[in-house]
Amino acid sequence: KAGVTQTPRYLIKTRGQQVTLSCSPISGHRSVSWYQQTPGQGLQFLFEYFSETQRNKGNFPGRFSGRQFSNSRSEMNVSTLELGDSALYLCASSAQGFGNTIYFGEGSWLTVV
Amino acid sequence: DQQVKQNSPSLSVQEGRISILNCDYTNSMFDYFLWYKKYPAEGPTFLISISSIKDKNEDGRFTVFLNKSAKHLSLHIVPSQPGDSAVYFCAASEGGTYKYIFGTGTRLKVLA
Numbered sequence: 001k002a003g004v005t006q007t008p009r010y011l012i013k014t015r016g017q018q019v020t021l022s023c024s025p026i027s028g029h030r031s032v033s034w035y036q037q038t039p040g041q042g043l044q045f046l047f048e049y050f051s052e053t054q055r056n057k058g059n060f061p062g063r064f065s066g067r068q069f070s071n072s073r074s075e076m077n078v079s080t081l082e083l084g085d086s087a088l089y090l091c092a093s094s095a096q097g098f099g100n101t102i103y104f105g106e107g108s109w110l111t112v113v
Numbered sequence: 114d115q116q117v118k119q120n121s122p123s124l125s126v127q128e129g130r131i132s133i134l135n136c137d138y139t140n141s142m143f144d145y146f147l148w149y150k151k152y153p154a155e156g157p158t159f160l161i162s163i164s165s166i167k168d169k170n171e172d173g174r175f176t177v178f179l180n181k182s183a184k185h186l187s188l189h190i191v192p193s194q195p196g197d198s199a200v201y202f203c204a205a206s207e208g209g210t211y212k213y214i215f216g217t218g219t220r221l222k223v224l225a
Contacts, residue, residue, distance in 0.1 A: 004156075033212065042117075042202060042215040043157070055211045090156055101147060102213065104156035 002027065004105035006091050012111045018079040021108045025072050025093030032074040033102060034066060037088040046089075049074055081112045116140050117205050119216035127224050132190040134219050136203035139184060143205040147213065148177060148188045150199045157202060161188070193223045 005024040013019050025032050033048040045058040049068035066076040072093075078085055088109055092102035118137045126132045134148075144165040149157035163170040163177045163186065170177050176189045190197055200220050204213040 006156075031211070035215075040217070042217040043204075043213075045212040045214070048211040050211070058212065100145075101159055101162050103159055104149075106156045109154075 004091055004093050004103055006089075006105035006108050008108060009106065010109045010111075012113060013081050015081055015083060015112055017081050018077060019081060019110060020075055020077045021089055021091075021110075023074045023076075023091030023093075023105060025074070025091075026103060029093035029095055029103075030072050031094045031096060031100075031102075032068055032072060033092050033094075034074070034076050035090045035092065035104075036060075037090060037107075038084075038086070043090065046076065078110075083112050086110060086112045115217075116143075117203060117214045117216040119201075119203060119219045121219050122217075123220040123222070125222045125224060126193045128195055129192045132188075132193045132197065132221055132223065134188040134190075134201050134203075134221065136186045136188075136216055137184060138186075138205050138214075140205070140207060140214075141181075141184065142207045143214075144208050145206045146177070146179065146186055147204045147206075148175070149202045149204065150197075151202060151218070152199050160201075190221075193221075195223050195225050197221060198223050 031050045034046040035043040047057045063079045068074045088107045090107045092104045094100040094102045148160040151157045161175045179186045200218045204215045206213045
């Protein structure tokens with residue numbers, strides 16, 4: 001069974017630009033969540049989707065948004081990039097999203113210059 | 114407001130000995146806990162979980178203990194192997210919130 005797939009793996013953007021990251025969950029998983037990891041920080045929750053509905057959102061500015069498609073694939077978008085947005089963005093999927101284990105992809109490394 | 118804390122940023126253990134990684138939490142509503150291992154430039158790998166209705170869960174060399182009254186969980190790795198050298202994260206979730214709160218991680222180094 002294929003794991004969680006994230007694309008692109010690495011990208012460099014300029015301040016003010018926007019970026020879209022993509023995530024394909026494990027087959028059969030309907031919950032997708034996104035986390036940000038910055039140096040020295042743990043993983044910070046961004047948002048979670050289940051059946052195309054956002055069920056929870058973390059404490060991030062509105063520049064961070066996401067969506068989920070009917071095939072459970074998900075995208076997250078960051079607009080008006082700031083230097084502080086440089087981070088590893090991790091997508092995770094789970095079968096139900098409630099009390100279930102979440103499985104992570106390899107992540108997308110975003111560098112904002 | 115750090116609801117999940119891993120107070121030891123790093124830990125060194127000799128190969129073959131026991132590694133004990135600790136995690137404390139403040140939210141008594143957390144009911145599901147996970148441990149992950151993370152190598153540089155890779156995503157976190159799931160190790161073991163425990164629900165709040167249990168106080169222990171084992172999977173091979175990994176055992177997680179949960180002390181609800183102390184709001185403390187620990188991960189025991191026995192015996193430790195050099196390949197276990199990585200950063201370990203604990204995470205906690207409150208049912209119905211659909212999100213996990215992660216600690217800041219403990220870097221484990223297993224010395225050969």
